[in-house]
């Protein structure tokens with residue numbers, strides 16, 4: 001019998017009485033594990049070896065886990081500081097205990113969120129108590145960290161920690177659990193017989209080289225078969241972020257629906273962001289808490305004078321015979337102030353006014369998929385910046401049916417078929433609708449956008465004489481519905497879930 005060199009080496013290193021792992025074979029033969037795995041599959045096909053497969057779990061401390069194993073868990077440090085401060089007799093001011101504990105940055109939150117859960121005491125309206133019966137020496141998580149301290153990747157079976165504690169440590173990101181497939185190989189009777197009869201090494205070539213080609217030798221050599229099922233080393237190459245991929249897909253879909261792309265500044269005058277949208281200057285969203293103002297420069301230089309006059313008049317007197325304005329002061333200097341745009345509707349006002357690319361004739365459709373900035377509180381569905389899918393359609397006669405139909409057509413392209421609408425209020429649209437979709441795993445309704453038909457008070461000063469329906473949709477929320485993640489921070493920023501970003505398949 002003739003076999004390629006690597007298969008012969010594996011047969012000679014394996015045994016008929018005892019199972020040998022691929023790693024052990026790789027070591028014994030001095031071949032890379034991938035080559036051994038390939039050879040093992042070939043030999044299995046030929047009935048020369050039996051392969052036993054199992055999945056092994058190994059456990060290792062993460063960097064954070066190692067840190068706490070060396071120092072103490074943040075909640076234990078908090079407990080010790082609380083005891084020190086006498087919180088076992090009377091509640092103590094939280095700030096004082098945190099200061100004394102030496103905990104800093106994110107560790108403070110970590111300590112607080114585990115403190116009460118583990119019965120170290122209570123935290124209530126800024127005060128902390130310590131339960132004198134609590135015993136840090138009996139803290140299962142701390143003891144598990146101590147057990148794992150100083151070990152590297154350790155087989156699950158060899159780690160003396162109960163399943164619940166391990167799960168908790170995994171959830172806290174203090175241990176990493178990885179799975180590996182272990183293959184063990186035993187020689188079959190046939191292999192033993194063949195080995196006794198003697199197996200010759202067939203010279204096979206695994207790879208065509210320039211030398212083989214130029215010398216013409218390739219014509220005579222025997223090539224090794226490819227095994228497309230063999231395990232290969234895993235490569236983690238660069239990848240376009242799923243948010244960017246989806247933004248591109250949204251653009252393609254909208255272009256396919258006949259839309260043209262708008263562009264414009266991230267920092268803009270409040271005039272374009274708010275005043276042109278008939279947003280009163282005393283609207284709560286226009287206070288300094290909600291906007292990111294610019295320190296330098298603070299104001300825009302150029303605004304079209306005629307337009308400023310018409311917008312001012314609409315704010316003060318309203319539009320049309322029965323028009324009503326806001327009867328509140330309107331200040332041009334306030335309108336000139338610069339800020340990071342809180343919505344991309346500033347692009348729509350620039351385009352609709354004719355200032356950006358000249359007069360636009362109906363029918364026309366425009367969109368953008370761009371960043372906007374808001375001073376929100378960070379939580380699973382809010383960030384300080386996100387991507388807005390802005391869009392509008394200008395035509396002679398538009399109704400709510402056109403608006404709803406457009407959304408249904410748009411979202412259906414992403415497999416989302418159950419959009420719901422809720423009446424809403426915007427100073428610049430009438431009627432207005434919020435859009436909701438259903439989260440694929442939690443089943444909760446998620447707000448995905450805001451829309452409406454622009455009011456006369458907005459369109460008339462801009463010089464638009466026909467109907468315009470418009471919207472702003474959140475790209476990140478669309479992603480949530482498509483891929484089922486629950487926290488926006490899984491895809492953005494320092495806490496992002498690399499597994500999710502690497503493995504999510506974006507389909508066109």
Ligand SMILES: N[C@@H](Cc1ccccc1)C(=O)O
Nearest residue numbers: 343345450451452470471472
């Ligand atoms: N500007 C709105 C979206 C919107 C745009 C155009 C019309 C109606 C609503 C928002 O950011 O929520």
